[in-house]
Amino acid sequence: MSEAVTHAEHHTSTGVDNRMLMMWIFLASECLFFGSLISTYLIYQGESLVGPLPGELLNIPITSASTFVLLMSSVTMVLAVYGAQHKEFLMMKLNLLATIILGTIFLGFQVVEFTEFVHHGLLLSTNQFGSSFYLLTGLHGTHVGIGVIYLISLLIGSSRRNGLGKDAGLNLEIAGLYWHFVDIVWIVIFTIIYLIPS
Amino acid sequence: MATATTSMSQSHQKSGVWDWLTTVDHKKIGVLYGVSGFSFLLLGGIEALLIRTQLAVPNGTVLDAELYNQLFTMHALTMIFMAIMPMGASFFNYFIPLMIGARDVAFPRLNALSYWIFLSGALILTSSFIFGGAPDGGWFAYAPLSSEDYAVGRAMDFYTVGLVVLGLSSLMASLNFAVTIINMRAPGMTMMRLPVFMWMTIVVNFLLILSLPVITVALAQLYFDRNFATNFFSPAQGGDPILWQHLFWVFGHPEVYVLILPSMGIISEVLPVFSRKPLFGYAAIVFAGVAIAVLGFAVWSHHMFTTGLDTVPKIVFSASTMAIGVPTGIKIFNWLGTMYGGQIRFTTAMYFSVSFIALFTIGGISGVMHGSPPIDTQQQDTYFIVAHLHYVLFGGAIMGIFAGIYYWFPKMTGRFLNETLGKINFWLMFFGMNLTFFPMHFLGLSGMPRRVYTYDSGFGWDAWNMVATIGSYILAFGILIFLFNFFKTMRQEPTAGNNPWDGATLEWATSSPPPEHDFDVIPEVRDRDPLWYDRDNNIQQPEPPEENHIHLPPPSYMPLIMGFGVALIGIGALSHLAMTGLGVAVVIYSIWGWVLEPID
Ligand code: HEM
Ligand SMILES: [Cu+2]
Numbered sequence: 001m002s003e004a005v006t007h008a009e010h011h012t013s014t015g016v017d018n019r020m021l022m023m024w025i026f027l028a029s030e031c032l033f034f035g036s037l038i039s040t041y042l043i044y045q046g047e048s049l050v051g052p053l054p055g056e057l058l059n060i061p062i063t064s065a066s067t068f069v070l071l072m073s074s075v076t077m078v079l080a081v082y083g084a085q086h087k088e089f090l091m092m093k094l095n096l097l098a099t100i101i102l103g104t105i106f107l108g109f110q111v112v113e114f115t116e117f118v119h120h121g122l123l124l125s126t127n128q129f130g131s132s133f134y135l136l137t138g139l140h141g142t143h144v145g146i147g148v149i150y151l152i153s154l155l156i157g158s159s160r161r162n163g164l165g166k167d168a169g170l171n172l173e174i175a176g177l178y179w180h181f182v183d184i185v186w187i188v189i190f191t192i193i194y195l196i197p198s
Numbered sequence: 199m200a201t202a203t204t205s206m207s208q209s210h211q212k213s214g215v216w217d218w219l220t221t222v223d224h225k226k227i228g229v230l231y232g233v234s235g236f237s238f239l240l241l242g243g244i245e246a247l248l249i250r251t252q253l254a255v256p257n258g259t260v261l262d263a264e265l266y267n268q269l270f271t272m273h274a275l276t277m278i279f280m281a282i283m284p285m286g287a288s289f290f291n292y293f294i295p296l297m298i299g300a301r302d303v304a305f306p307r308l309n310a311l312s313y314w315i316f317l318s319g320a321l322i323l324t325s326s327f328i329f330g331g332a333p334d335g336g337w338f339a340y341a342p343l344s345s346e347d348y349a350v351g352r353a354m355d356f357y358t359v360g361l362v363v364l365g366l367s368s369l370m371a372s373l374n375f376a377v378t379i380i381n382m383r384a385p386g387m388t389m390m391r392l393p394v395f396m397w398m399t400i401v402v403n404f405l406l407i408l409s410l411p412v413i414t415v416a417l418a419q420l421y422f423d424r425n426f427a428t429n430f431f432s433p434a435q436g437g438d439p440i441l442w443q444h445l446f447w448v449f450g451h452p453e454v455y456v457l458i459l460p461s462m463g464i465i466s467e468v469l470p471v472f473s474r475k476p477l478f479g480y481a482a483i484v485f486a487g488v489a490i491a492v493l494g495f496a497v498w499s500h501h502m503f504t505t506g507l508d509t510v511p512k513i514v515f516s517a518s519t520m521a522i523g524v525p526t527g528i529k530i531f532n533w534l535g536t537m538y539g540g541q542i543r544f545t546t547a548m549y550f551s552v553s554f555i556a557l558f559t560i561g562g563i564s565g566v567m568h569g570s571p572p573i574d575t576q577q578q579d580t581y582f583i584v585a586h587l588h589y590v591l592f593g594g595a596i597m598g599i600f601a602g603i604y605y606w607f608p609k610m611t612g613r614f615l616n617e618t619l620g621k622i623n624f625w626l627m628f629f630g631m632n633l634t635f636f637p638m639h640f641l642g643l644s645g646m647p648r649r650v651y652t653y654d655s656g657f658g659w660d661a662w663n664m665v666a667t668i669g670s671y672i673l674a675f676g677i678l679i680f681l682f683n684f685f686k687t688m689r690q691e692p693t694a695g696n697n698p699w700d701g702a703t704l705e706w707a708t709s710s711p712p713p714e715h716d717f718d719v720i721p722e723v724r725d726r727d728p729l730w731y732d733r734d735n736n737i738q739q740p741e742p743p744e745e746n747h748i749h750l751p752p753p754s755y756m757p758l759i760m761g762f763g764v765a766l767i768g769i770g771a772l773s774h775l776a777m778t779g780l781g782v783a784v785v786i787y788s789i790w791g792w793v794l795e796p797i798d
Contacts, residue, residue: 012381012382013380013381013382013383013387014380014381016381018304018305018377018381018382021377021380021381022304022305022373022374022377025373025376025377025407026373026407028407028408029369029373029407029408029410029411030411032408032409032411032412033411033412033414033415035412036411036412036415036416036445036448037415040415040419040430040441043438043441044430044436044437044438047436047437047438048436049435049436124422124426124427124428125426125427125428125429127429127435127436128429128435128436128437130428131422131428131429131430132430135418135419135422135428139418153793157793
């Protein structure tokens with residue numbers, strides 16, 4: 001990726017920074033994590049003995065809106081990484097802030113959605129749909145939440161006297177990797193839960 | 199990361215308790231893992247002896263059914279997750295940097311954190327004995343034995359929470375080790391020059407990285423079933439107990455390779471050195487290891503042949519199971535080929551390694567037998583399976599670990615374990631283990647089910663059970679001899695030089711025990727067997743410079759605190775939400791401290 005930014009004293013056998021490599025491998029692990037959750041959801045599709053069922057609850061227009069918000073956050077994330085790599089720190093900070101806000105809005109959508117569903121009688125324990133839906137989307141939301149906290153920490157770190165130091169580009173790139181991954185997982189989830197059954 | 203600064207002159211007492219609690223030195227962490235793992239091996243051994251004592255005679259009365267169920271469950275969990283895995287991690291920790299020519303692992307503090315989380319998980323799981331009873335549903339915890347209707351009380355929650363915490367530790371350690379081996383190799387150490395032990399290590403790490411998330415999801419679902427009234431595994435509400443089995447074994451089968459591959463790596467180091475010959479077919483053994491890992495993800499349903507699988511999946515999983523015997527066989531021939539024509543030195547480490555080949559082969563053969571569905575239908579849940587798994591796990595994994603202990607002890611301590619006691623240790627273990635586990639083949643074939651707390655006489659099982667119990671005591675006596683040998687050796691002067699066995703790999707290029715910074719000068723690698731190459735070509739190790747300024751990461755207590763926070767979260771999941779909240783606060787505090795800690 002951007003070898004120029006990984007500074008020389010962290011020489012590695014492959015040329016990829018250790019932290020970056022670890023993030024890549026960690027995301028491979030995460031693929032299996034979400035893979036298991038999604039498989040569970042698919043296996044229990046149509047296995048609910050009582051309602052409410054997905055067709056009665058899922059609100060595709062609203063969730064499309066929240067999906068759009070999350071997608072936009074990937075765009076701002078890319079811009080934040082670009083800013084960091086080209087030492088345009090104002091651009092970096094503004095886009096980080098935008099990403100954080102968009103991520104939070106996505107979580108807000110999820111809270112509203114969950115509240116709505118509970119209101120219509122879908123609890124975690126109501127049926128197989130409830131169990132597998134809440135577990136999958138809830139754990140995805142947790143990942144987004146952790147990502148938001150991660151980005152907030154970077155934003156705070158970048159406002160210190162010497163900012164994120166010479167590692168700024170690398171730090172943002174690693175965070176970006178995580179953020180985009182969580183985004184992509186959402187697209188898969190959105191497709192499987194919301195789009196395909198209808 | 200590893201280039202953080204501390205002046206080497208920081209000359210405070212380097213062996214106090216505080217030093218062990220805050221160490222980020224991979225060698226010390228390796229020792230911590232090793233000592234903890236061995237302690238749990240003893241605990242698991244005591245559990246096994248209790249089981250064997252109960253089964254010595256028909257209608258035994260030493261244990262009641264309830265305690266018996268707890269003991270066989272905890273025996274397996276202890277041996278797998280708290281003894282063999284951490285002893286493997288101990289060798290990984292100690293020898294990865296030394297064998298690839300690095301000064302530490304990629305993330306030293308993360309390494310310490312992995313250990314503290316491991317210890318938390320192990321203590322949480324073990325403490326279940328005193329908090330209302332240990333898990334008793336078998337190590338694979340099939341529903342409904344694990345569901346809230348049949349497993350009342352907290353026992354199975356200790357299982358889910360304990361295993362998630364232990365898994366977190368393994369995941370962190372595996373990420374760290376994988377990055378270290380890929381990224382921190384000495385100049386000239388290409389991937390195809392890595393010692394085979396390093397190759398097996400990286401394969402194990404990737405197996406864990408890709409299988410732990412699956413069991414984590416399954417454990418979360420089980421925890422939710424038991425605590426939040428979901429119905430993932432209860433059929434009455436539309437759930438499916440078989441899903442648990444799939445998720446468990448998608449993890450579980452790779453896990454058995456996680457247990458055996460480190461030992462395969464160890465004997466691949468020991469055999470060439472004591473045959474004075476390079477390993478036969480390096481590339482084949484490496485690719486076989488990788489093939490085992492890949493195939494290992496495609497065989498899990500061989501544990502489920504009796505769950506009513508369709509014919510096609512049965513055929514597929516049977517075929518893949520038998521296919522995995524091929525790379526395994528390749529390795530066996532490589533080891534034999536290594537010894538063939540060599541000048542063999544019969545050290546204790548060599549005894550253990552050779553016995554590994556023989557015993558593991560027996561276990562492999564019985565494995566292929568129950569890879570056939572109709573045969574497995576007879577053997578499933580009988581003592582035949584118990585015989586199989588102990589030939590591969592005791593005859594394989596444990597014998598390999600002992601080979602590693604005898605081989606590397608001089609490097610780790612500068613002292614030789616006594617060879618005579620070593621041989622006695624070996625023969626008692628070898629004889630005891632065969633006496634214990636071989637009769638189990640007969641017991642299984644004559645129908646004795648596993649996991650029954652007693653049996654009536656008149657089935658023809660009495661004699662073999664008595665033999666097995668006697669064997670287990672002989673085996674235990676062998677382990678006691680090892681302990682005696684250990685303590686005796688530790689009182690002697692360190693006399694082993696850098697390379698007492700004339701080893702070929704880099705760890706033998708530095709002093710025994712190695713200095714804190716591992717190598718005075720990072721070695722240059724010119725061959726797959728670097729020290730033999732240098733020896734044969736009269737290449738001298740470069741002299742260390744007069745003024746050697748090496749930067750090592752400073753000790754840190756943040757890993758300890760974060761490990762404690764994770765423990766609190768786990769305890770909270772078993773007791774009160776407030777405890778979890780406290781744990782989260784501690785973790786957040788320590789992340790903060792971790793990031794802001796001066797390391798540059
Ligand atoms: C040639 C290689 C192997 C084959 C073909 C094989 C095959 C099998 C099969 C088919 C079973 C299921 C039997 C049943 O429950 O009915 C089994 C069980 C088992 N195997 Fe292997 N195996 C092999 C190697 C290993 C190795 C290397 C290990 C561990 C180091 C191992 C550990 C186990 C364990 C622990 C079980 C029992 C699990 C349980 O039910 O608790 N196996 N093996
Ligand atoms: Cu298996």
